[in-house]
Amino acid sequence: MEFSYMFYGFYNNTLVEDQNFSYNLPLAYLFTAVFYFAFCFICIIARSVPALLLSSLLLLLLLIDILQMCGCVQLNEMSRMPFKSLSGEFSHPDPRLFLDRLLSHRMGSAARVAVATGGSAVGNYSMIVFASWDYGCLGDKATKLKQKNIRYQLQVDLEEEQLKKKAASQTLNQKIILYSLRISMFLLANGFIIAALYGIFEATNFSQERSRQAGILGLLFEYLPSIVITAGNFVVPLLCDQIASIERYGPSTTVIIALLRSVILRLVSLVVLLLTLWRQVTCNGDISSDDCKLCQYNHKLYPCWETRVGQEMYRLTLFDLLISIAVLVLVEFPRRILVDSWSSKLAQWVGRQEFVVSSNVLGLVYSQTVVWTGALFCPLLPLISSLKFIIFFYCKKITLFYNCRPASKTFRSTTSTFFFVAVLLIGWALATAVMVYSLAEIHPSLSCGPFRFFPYMWVIVPNSFYALSKTTQEFLFFIGSQAFSIPLFLFFCVVLCYFIALCSVHGKSVALLRDQITLEGRDKQFLVKQIQALSR
Amino acid sequence: ELTFLTKQEILAHKRFTELLSKEERELPNTRLPMEKILTLPELKSNPFRKRICHVFSTSEENDGSLTFEDFLDLLSAFSDSATLEIKSHYAFRIFFDDDGTLDCGDLEKLVNCLTGETDETRLTEAEMGQLINNILEESDIDKDGTVNLSEFQHVISRSPDFVSFKIVL
Numbered sequence A: 001m002e003f004s005y006m007f008y009g010f011y012n013n014t015l016v017e018d019q020n021f022s023y024n025l026p027l028a029y030l031f032t033a034v035f036y037f038a039f040c041f042i043c044i045i046a047r048s049v050p051a052l053l054l055s056s057l058l059l060l061l062l063l064i065d066i067l068q069m070c071g072c073v074q075l076n077e078m079s080r081m082p083f084k085s086l087s088g089e090f091s092h093p094d095p096r097l098f099l100d101r102l103l104s105h106r107m108g109s110a111a112r113v114a115v116a117t118g119g120s121a122v123g124n125y126s127m128i129v130f131a132s133w134d135y136g137c138l139g140d141k142a143t144k145l146k147q148k149n150i151r152y153q154l155q156v157d158l159e160e161e162q163l164k165k166k167a168a169s170q171t172l173n174q175k176i177i178l179y180s181l182r183i184s185m186f187l188l189a190n191g192f193i194i195a196a197l198y199g200i201f202e203a204t205n206f207s208q209e210r211s212r213q214a215g216i217l218g219l220l221f222e223y224l225p226s227i228v229i230t231a232g233n234f235v236v237p238l239l240c241d242q243i244a245s246i247e248r249y250g251p252s253t254t255v256i257i258a259l260l261r262s263v264i265l266r267l268v269s270l271v272v273l274l275l276t277l278w279r280q281v282t283c284n285g286d287i288s289s290d291d292c293k294l295c296q297y298n299h300k301l302y303p304c305w306e307t308r309v310g311q312e313m314y315r316l317t318l319f320d321l322l323i324s325i326a327v328l329v330l331v332e333f334p335r336r337i338l339v340d341s342w343s344s345k346l347a348q349w350v351g352r353q354e355f356v357v358s359s360n361v362l363g364l365v366y367s368q369t370v371v372w373t374g375a376l377f378c379p380l381l382p383l384i385s386s387l388k389f390i391i392f393f394y395c396k397k398i399t400l401f402y403n404c405r406p407a408s409k410t411f412r413s414t415t416s417t418f419f420f421v422a423v424l425l426i427g428w429a430l431a432t433a434v435m436v437y438s439l440a441e442i443h444p445s446l447s448c449g450p451f452r453f454f455p456y457m458w459v460i461v462p463n464s465f466y467a468l469s470k471t472t473q474e475f476l477f478f479i480g481s482q483a484f485s486i487p488l489f490l491f492f493c494v495v496l497c498y499f500i501a502l503c504s505v506h507g508k509s510v511a512l513l514r515d516q517i518t519l520e521g522r523d524k525q526f527l528v529k530q531i532q533a534l535s536r
Numbered sequence B: 001e002l003t004f005l006t007k008q009e010i011l012a013h014k015r016f017t018e019l020l021s022k023e024e025r026e027l028p029n030t031r032l033p034m035e036k037i038l039t040l041p042e043l044k045s046n047p048f049r050k051r052i053c054h055v056f057s058t059s060e061e062n063d064g065s066l067t068f069e070d071f072l073d074l075l076s077a078f079s080d081s082a083t084l085e086i087k088s089h090y091a092f093r094i095f096f097d098d099d100g101t102l103d104c105g106d107l108e109k110l111v112n113c114l115t116g117e118t119d120e121t122r123l124t125e126a127e128m129g130q131l132i133n134n135i136l137e138e139s140d141i142d143k144d145g146t147v148n149l150s151e152f153q154h155v156i157s158r159s160p161d162f163v164s165f166k167i168v169l
Helices: A025-079 A095-107 A109-117 A124-131 A140-168 A172-209 A215-222 A224-247 A251-281 A305-341 A345-350 A357-374 A381-403 A413-440 A457-465 A470-480 A482-535 B007-019 B022-026 B049-056 B068-077 B084-095 B104-115 B125-139 B149-156
Strands: A015-017 A022-024
Touching: A022 A025, A025 A413, A025 A457, A124 A140, A124 B104, A124 B125, A124 B149, A140 A251, A140 B104, A140 B125, A172 A215, A172 A224, A172 A251, A215 A224, A224 A251, A224 A305, A224 A357, A251 A305, A251 A357, A251 A413, A305 A357, A305 A381, A357 A381, A357 A413, A413 A457, A470 A482, B007 B068, B049 B068, B049 B084, B068 B084, B084 B149, B104 B125, B125 B149
Parallel strands: none
Antiparallel strands: A015 A022
16 A cells, blocks of 8 residues: 555656646645645534634623622612513613623534633532523433433532631641642653653564565554554553542542543654654754665665654554544443443443543543644545544444443533643644644655655745746745834734733723623612611 | 415414314314423423423413413413513413512523432522522512512513523424
8 A cells, every 4th residue: 555645655746747737746735735734623613613602792691690690689679569460570671681691502512611610710500590490301311311410410510619728728748648648649641651651662662673574464564653643542541541540639630630641642742652763763963873874864775764754653543543433342332332231240331332532532632642743744644534533433322322321420511621621732732843844854755756856845945936926926935024024913912902901801801891790789778777777 | 385384383273183083173172281282303302391381371170271372372472573571471481480570599490490409409509509509699679588580581682682581393
């Protein structure tokens, strides 16, 4: 498969020229890769930023509305109407509520959840108790599940409050013991992660040395880094969960720390893999060593190094898919059949597989980062990964509905949406760094690929730049020059200052409105007491 | 287009008459006892089912029995097009226990309904006390120890459309 359009090595250093048509293959290849990265970045930003912006605006509107309702609430309290007469009570007009409802219908559930659960400042417990029951729940199972969720949510909130109170009232001795325990567990967790990374490093070296063997053993050696990475991603979070039970943080802090450790493990393992490959391609960065002196890369080991890197990324993607399907078929289906048909205590204790949202999402983010890293070296990899994700989606959907029970610990969707978008952006930044480094620093292979005779891949851009017409060149020079870029930079600074000022004004008005609400409450209390005094 | 009745009303009548026995169908304005209403699948596993029947019932004996008009009232309050005020009004009536406001006892019963009706699914005494204190601190604006209708509506107005208060046949 090396000799197909799949990998970098097959593309030729061609320049097709016809009467009205010219196609510069190296330039096209470069621009396609760069455009793919920019397009993905714009997609991520376009999906996540509007929801966050709109949610802050809606919070402001709702607070204004509460204030208006407080004003009308005083009148209703004093009149004390009997409850059957519905006509009198619902008299005040509601343009604000209508606007809120209109906005919330447009915005979608993510923003609505952000407002409803955003900030533990105002009315969290009351909201859960009064407004969270779903009257459309049909059937015993759904009802029990909803009840379990609500109970878990309340228990988590109450436990956190208790922990905060207890932490504030600990003696110095207890605090020292707790912190030293936490530090030692932190070091232990980091030790596990570093051990996993070292394993990946050794496995990659081993695999690249033995990669030319034939048969099943050769295949096994080729896939060794993928196997080690997958094993590490499975084992280390289990160990970290055990460590977390010793550390005794509050429930949501535990979840956040576990997520952070998973993310660091996955992304840094990818970085280690790439660094190991880089070491071998560029002879430890030492260009003047024997192997690398001739072509400035290790041409004995890697006649076409870009193809090898692309192959490694392709193997990671494929192995990920195979392992997921294998786990589904070999572990989850039998587990469910076992638990359902064998009703001993052990089977009930093991139970059906739990569907944990966070580790699945992190797996997706990791796969996408792998695809981005390999996009420059294996141009068809995004297409393959799209197919992979479609298959993956349907497999996970089937296993979710047939094999899994819902997680007993519900997930706060607001902070976690922001968290997963942030991790996705970090993955994207990592892949972009790899791409920029490969474009600008490493010498392309001399025996394959579209950039055969260039010292660096990026050189094609200045070369074709000088082939453009004179006016275009002057225009582009002007844009790049200081006379244009400094005013542009100043303009962006002004726009940024405007948005920062707007944000702080909104924040201040939110705080002001909250104070006003408490003041209104006190006014109402005073007026009610006066009425009682007057009616005697 | 053939009648002024909506599809919902026709379906409601069909479901209501299914619960009546043959003789009762002939009589106008029959009253269904609460046990028969509670066999409807939409209400069967709802922890608030008995309170819902009591709230919408217009019988003098206060036994939770519903005529067809009461049944329609119930469906219209729980429908999509009911306004937030109507929904919060009825939700408040479902939660309190005939003394006009939600005091500690009502709140405790409400939380027990929400978390499950068996003993192992309840919150502990300490947790319940802490929860009720927090709720009163957050929603009791006039600090009289109870949550009245206006304070309740104040809390509900923060959830944009109280969308979960809905029963569809």
